[in-house]
Amino acid sequence: MLEKPQTGESGKPPQLAAKPAGDVAPLPEHYFRQSVARGLSGRLLVLTVIFVMIAEVLIFVPSVANFRNVWLQNHLDTAEAASIVYLDDSGIMLSPEAQEHLLMATQSLQVSIREGSVSRLMASGPAPGPVTEHISLGRMQPMSTLRSAFSTLLFGGERVYHVSGPMKSGEATIELVQEDKYLRNAMLSYSRNILLISLVISLITAGLVFLALYWLIVRPIIRISSNMDAFSQHPEDAALVYRPTGRNDEIGIAEARLSSLQKDLQATLRQKQHLAELGLAVSKINHDLRNILASAYLFSDRLTGVADPTVQRLAPKLVKTIDRAVEYTRSVLAYGKAVERPPDLQKHRLHALVEEVGETLSVEKPDHVEWRNAVPEDLEICCDWENLFRAVLNLCRNAVQAMEALPQDGRQPRLEIAATATPRETTIRIADTGPGIPGPAREKLFTAFQGSAKAGGTGLGLAIAFELVRGHGGSIELETTGPEGSVFRITLPADGNGAKTPALPRP
Numbered sequence: 001m002l003e004k005p006q007t008g009e010s011g012k013p014p015q016l017a018a019k020p021a022g023d024v025a026p027l028p029e030h031y032f033r034q035s036v037a038r039g040l041s042g043r044l045l046v047l048t049v050i051f052v053m054i055a056e057v058l059i060f061v062p063s064v065a066n067f068r069n070v071w072l073q074n075h076l077d078t079a080e081a082a083s084i085v086y087l088d089d090s091g092i093m094l095s096p097e098a099q100e101h102l103l104m105a106t107q108s109l110q111v112s113i114r115e116g117s118v119s120r121l122m123a124s125g126p127a128p129g130p131v132t133e134h135i136s137l138g139r140m141q142p143m144s145t146l147r148s149a150f151s152t153l154l155f156g157g158e159r160v161y162h163v164s165g166p167m168k169s170g171e172a173t174i175e176l177v178q179e180d181k182y183l184r185n186a187m188l189s190y191s192r193n194i195l196l197i198s199l200v201i202s203l204i205t206a207g208l209v210f211l212a213l214y215w216l217i218v219r220p221i222i223r224i225s226s227n228m229d230a231f232s233q234h235p236e237d238a239a240l241v242y243r244p245t246g247r248n249d250e251i252g253i254a255e256a257r258l259s260s261l262q263k264d265l266q267a268t269l270r271q272k273q274h275l276a277e278l279g280l281a282v283s284k285i286n287h288d289l290r291n292i293l294a295s296a297y298l299f300s301d302r303l304t305g306v307a308d309p310t311v312q313r314l315a316p317k318l319v320k321t322i323d324r325a326v327e328y329t330r331s332v333l334a335y336g337k338a339v340e341r342p343p344d345l346q347k348h349r350l351h352a353l354v355e356e357v358g359e360t361l362s363v364e365k366p367d368h369v370e371w372r373n374a375v376p377e378d379l380e381i382c383c384d385w386e387n388l389f390r391a392v393l394n395l396c397r398n399a400v401q402a403m404e405a406l407p408q409d410g411r412q413p414r415l416e417i418a419a420t421a422t423p424r425e426t427t428i429r430i431a432d433t434g435p436g437i438p439g440p441a442r443e444k445l446f447t448a449f450q451g452s453a454k455a456g457g458t459g460l461g462l463a464i465a466f467e468l469v470r471g472h473g474g475s476i477e478l479e480t481t482g483p484e485g486s487v488f489r490i491t492l493p494a495d496g497n498g499a500k501t502p503a504l505p506r507p
Contacts, residue, residue, distance in 0.1 A: 039304060044213055048206035056198035060191070065142075065188045071183060073137060075106045076165045076174045083113055083167075083174070087345040089207075095342050099123035109160070110177040113167075119175070128177050129160050137165040153187050156180040220251045224258060231262055236269060259277040343384035343471050350428070353385060354417045357393050365400045366413075374418040381426045382495055383472060391468040391476070392417070394461035395430050395488050402434035402486075425474075426492045433485040435479065445478060 082102050094102065102123045104110055109128040112121045120383045135148065152159075157180065164175040224242065231240045241262045300322060303315045307339040353374045361371065396415060403413040411433065437445070446466035469476040474492035481487070 020368055029497070044218070045206055045210045048209045049202050052202035053198060056194075056202065060194055060198070061146065061150075062142075062152065063194065064187060064191060065145045068149045068152065068183065069137060069145065069186060071186050072135065072163050072176075073165060075108070075176060075178070076137070077168075079106045079108070079111050079174050079176060080167050080169060082111075083453040084169070092125060094340045100125075106176055106178075107182040108176045108178045110175075111176045113172050114164075114175055115172045128179075131161045131162045131177065133161040135161055137163065149187070152180050152184050153191070156184040193286045209368040217251065220245070220247075220255070224255065234401070235262075235265060238266065240265065249351070273395070293322055293326050297326070343387050345382050345384060345472075347380050348383055348385050349377070350381050350383075350419055350426070352380045353383075353389055354392065354419075357389060357396055357417075360393060361396055361400060361415075365415075366404060368413060369400055369403055370414040372414060374416055375428075376419070379419055379421055379426075381421070381492060383492060387468045387471060388492075391465040391490070392428070392430065394465040397428065398461050399432035399434055399486070403432060408436060421494065423494060425494050428490040429479070429487055430490070431485060431487045436481045436483055436486055442478065442481070446476070 079102065082105070103109070103125045108123075109125050110121070111123040114120075126340055128342045133148065140148070159180045160177065161180055162175065162177050164173050166172075167174055209227070219338045227240065227242045231237075231242070234240060242255060244252060244253065244259050247255065297319065300315060300318045303311050303318070306312070306315075351373065354375050358371050358373055365371070396417070399415050403415070406413055414433045417428065418424060418431070421427075441501050446462050469490055469492070472492050474490060476488065476490050479489040481485040
């Protein structure tokens, strides 16, 4: 794992503070030290050495067998060179001194030449012990050669073997009887040299591979990691946005996506900051506006006592308009809270809750709008009374306001709330005979400031209802809509499971 960069008194990484966007200062020493010791770099170095050594071992096995065959063939060639004089005149016997030199040159106990079925002894030393292995260089198979070579290397030193091979200058066969200690010593010396050479090659190869991969992969990853660490501490600093190096490989793609992600995140943070400032400003404006509307409400209330017919006709509409403006300001302030309180779930009779909604609506709904509570009186649900009351009231108020605009065509405006229950959930349906919801408004029906179905509306009522119902672990959706009216369906868990702190719906 990489350590976090040292931070100065200001909290910003001193190496990154003065750099342009995306540039990262020279990497601190501890990054390299720790990456080599315990990080990807160290593992890469060790694995490279191991893999190269494995490759060298795979090469070593046949090379040792080949070395043994070459060593034996060289001694046979030496014996063949010495046999030229011997074969030129079969009556000549090698002197004891010549025999001794030949045996020393071939490191043999006995040298002979076989022509057909006749074998002639060229040189002979001390009597050899029992021959444990016969080696024919021209006839051995690869696997037999490997087994024989490693048998000599691992278990030899005190054995005697007989080796033969065809002469290159004639039809005869050279035969040697040798102690395997000379061959084994030569093979051990060759193995040590191969091991040292393999180790040097492994280290050189590992170093080159390490440097290449460190430069191409590890170093960019460290740069990206250090930038991510610095950016996470100060995401609003535009100077810390990673600048891609322009590579076309996977690292380049990661750099480009990191840069894009950081830019998007900064844009989102700026937008959130603007929205927070806007929310604060709206809250202040709403607070003062409600005070102004309260004064206007008092003035309009006094106007109702004026005998002028025009005033008598317009005063109720003025009061109603002011009431609606006050309700809008209340909705904006309610939605401005970051998170609603967690629901306090208890058993309540749904019929009583809906009845209270109807009583509240009776003050503001027109007399010609029929209200009907079709919820069974004995139906109990697990809910937060105040939160569910607000959600249902907002839906009903929207329905009443929609039906107020209906033309007097003889159709009776009606608002009805019904409910059904199963062992798993309770379903509440709020049906009206309003004009329906137009298509453009359905797409963002539960989005604040975008889901209003009427001109001048804020859409906060549906957004708040959505938030409160979701806080119960339930759902709310538009079931049907059309010229004959709309039906909203609220679904709540029967036992209240799944309730959570509501979060604001996303635009």
